[in-house]
Amino acid sequence: MYEKLSQTFDFVGVIDVEKYPNYYQFEQLKAIKSIFVVGLAYPNVFLSHQDDSFTASMYTYGYDYHLVIKELVEVALKDFEYTVLVDNHPLDERKCLELTGLAYLAKNDLMINRDYGSYFFIGLILSKTRQQEVIIENTDSCGSCRICIDACPVEALTNGFQIDKCLSAKNQLKEPFDEQTIKKNYLLLGCDICQRVCPKNKTMVKDYYQALEAKPTAYVLIDDLFNLSNRNFYNKYGKHAYLWRGKTLLLRNALTILLRRKNFNYNEKIKETIKNPNYPNWYKTDALKILKRLEDIKNKK
Ligand code: B12
Numbered sequence: 001m002y003e004k005l006s007q008t009f010d011f012v013g014v015i016d017v018e019k020y021p022n023y024y025q026f027e028q029l030k031a032i033k034s035i036f037v038v039g040l041a042y043p044n045v046f047l048s049h050q051d052d053s054f055t056a057s058m059y060t061y062g063y064d065y066h067l068v069i070k071e072l073v074e075v076a077l078k079d080f081e082y083t084v085l086v087d088n089h090p091l092d093e094r095k096c097l098e099l100t101g102l103a104y105l106a107k108n109d110l111m112i113n114r115d116y117g118s119y120f121f122i123g124l125i126l127s128k129t130r131q132q133e134v135i136i137e138n139t140d141s142c143g144s145c146r147i148c149i150d151a152c153p154v155e156a157l158t159n160g161f162q163i164d165k166c167l168s169a170k171n172q173l174k175e176p177f178d179e180q181t182i183k184k185n186y187l188l189l190g191c192d193i194c195q196r197v198c199p200k201n202k203t204m205v206k207d208y209y210q211a212l213e214a215k216p217t218a219y220v221l222i223d224d225l226f227n228l229s230n231r232n233f234y235n236k237y238g239k240h241a242y243l244w245r246g247k248t249l250l251l252r253n254a255l256t257i258l259l260r261r262k263n264f265n266y267n268e269k270i271k272e273t274i275k276n277p278n279y280p281n282w283y284k285t286d287a288l289k290i291l292k293r294l295e296d297i298k299n300k301k
């Protein structure tokens with residue numbers, strides 16, 4: 001299994017299940033003997049917003065990594081018995097990876113690998129048969145660097161990582177934004193600042209798995225957010241991970257970007273959504289506040 005996975009992924013480690021803290025408490029780990037931890041790199045490429053279209057976090061430019069990793073494992077391990085987990089499960093993937101030594105937990109709360117920095121996804125493959133461990137010693141660290149801590153626009157890294165401050169957590173929640181998030185949110189989904197400033201992310205690897213390279217639909221047309229039905233929107237953009245919380249959430253986040261860019265061309269469209277009974281209250285609360293500010297900007301011009 002290790003050989004097959006190594007031919008497919010950018011790096012692979014293997015740990016005995018007993019290494020995982022309190023492994024016996026997890027339903028997923030019952031009867032499991034070994035955990036493979038795979039890393040799949042995505043491009044260190046940043047796409048800026050355009051006048052008519054906005055982008056989400058860099059990890060969403062290619063196709064949805066949950067599906068990509070699962071498909072790759074299916075092909076690589078077609079002759080083996082295994083369970084593959086990506087993201088939606090109670091196991092801590094960063095912890096598993098840390099135990100292999102293939103990356104270390106950095107001050108931005110992400111795992112950093114020597115070759116790929118933090119621009120990679122993690123997947124876990126559970127095996128009921130005992131596998132040879134693959135662990136390396138890792139002496140890498142952030143040292144005295146604190147660039148990401150100082151760069152975080154909401155001070156979410158100042159006293160260790162604080163999820164209740166992080167923009168990436170806030171802009172995925174279907175709740176009205178607080179004042180700070182209305183001002184500071186700058187993407188359709190997620191946040192990349194603590195990775196983009198990191199000196200460990202300066203190297204650019206040449207070959208990425210094709211499905212993870214940026215696709216034209218990494219750019220979401222603002223008109224599509226207002227005009228397309230959920231189904232038509234999904235048909236056009238549904239292969240990207242930014243859609244996992246639905247179109248209305250992307251639209252709400254897009255409104256904060258319109259505000260940052262002082263773009264009042266969509267004010268009438270925003271008004272229509274506020275009048276539309278199909279839009280939820282958390283959306284309307286933010287839309288009303290943002291519309292008011294956009295109208296003020298327009299009136300001052
Ligand atoms: C929850 C989660 C988040 C949360 C918390 C992140 C954190 N630093 O703890 C939020 C939404 C903020 C987040 C953001 C990001 N994440 Co994230 N995330 C996860 C996830 C699914 C679980 C992490 C965890 O701690 N689990 C362990 C146990 C303890 O979790 P738990 O008991 O269920 O408790 C958690 C939940 O209650 C959750 N939670 C609480 N409130 C909210 C709100 C929301 C909206 C969500 C989604 C979750 C959530 O947070 C708790 C503690 O982490 C992992 C995948 C995984 N399964 O490990 C990816 C993972 C850590 N994320 C990843 C990535 C890429 C990101 C982002 C870079 C995406 C982006 N560009 O916006 C940012 C980085 C933010 C940062 N500086 O850490 C990668 C990291 C890869 C790497 N090289 O290290 C992972 C491993 C996914 C993957 N399969 O590759 N993430």
Ligand code: SF4
Binds near residue numbers: 167
């Ligand atoms: S993802 Fe953004 S908001 Fe969250 S810790 Fe990093 S820089 Fe701060």
Ligand code: SF4
Binds near residue numbers: 107146147148149197
């Ligand atoms: S910016 Fe510096 S402190 Fe932050 S993760 Fe990168 S190396 Fe570590």
